[in-house]
Amino acid sequence: MxxxxxxxxxxxxxxxxxxxxxxxxxxxxxxxxxxxxxxxxxxxxxxxxxxxxQANLTQQNHLTRCYSAWSTSSEFYDSANITDPNLSTTLNPTEQRVAAAIEACEAGWRSGLWPTTTPPGPLTACQLRDGRLAILPREKTEEACKDLGLTEPQ
Missing domain, CATH: 1.20.5 (Single alpha-helices involved in coiled-coils or other helix-helix interfaces)
Structure with a gap:
């Protein structure tokens, strides 16, 4: 070749x-x-x-995100409410969930998780995208949750 x-x-x-x-x-x-x-x-x-x-029903009933200020980018901690011994598998009524969530976050303030032992104003409940409740210090208004891109508790 x-x-x-x-x-x-x-x-x-x-x-x-x-x-x-x-x-x-x-x-x-x-x-x-x-x-x-x-x-x-x-x-x-x-x-x-x-x-x-989407959080499961037990998480929606018993887990709360407690924020230190009126912003979802502020410091937070997740609080677990374990007072229900059965950890029910049905979604608790909204009012019951909101009351338990606010109490859990107030307990966090009282225990010293934040620099002061009382929240800086009344606490407001909003609902996170996954269904859990978020508790933030601020006066409740009609547009409060919407301002943060969250929804009213349901």
Missing amino acids: TFQDLTSTASTERALRRTRATIDRRRKHRTPLIIGSVAAFVLATTAGGVAVV
């Missing part, structure tokens, strides 16, 4: 066809693997996202 045979148009075309055939074979074997991996990742992410978005 001479140098001219190796550099001829026909030789180059044969080499390109062989390379193209190799690439096509590899692509055919890899495509199902890539599609399967992407599908598995999307399903796992979606399932995890749904689990994080």
Whole structure:
């Protein structure tokens, strides 16, 4: 085989066809693997996202986020109300949940979790996106929760 045979148009075309055939074979074997991996990742992410978005009924009944100021970016702690020995599996009435949440956060203020032992004003209940209650120090107004991007307790 001479140098001219190796550099001829026909030789180059044969080499390109062989390379193209190799690439096509590899692509055919890899495509199902890539599609399967992407599908598995999307399903796992979606399932995890749904689990994080909504608190379960026990959490909605018994976990409260207590904020130190009228802002969801202020310092906070999560309070667990464990006075219900049965940890009911049905959602408690809103008024009962709000009263228990405010009491839990007031207890946190009294115990010294914040620099003062009393909240700086009345406490207001709003509902976080996951269904749990958030208690923040401020006078209750019609638009109070909406101003923070939260909803009224339901």
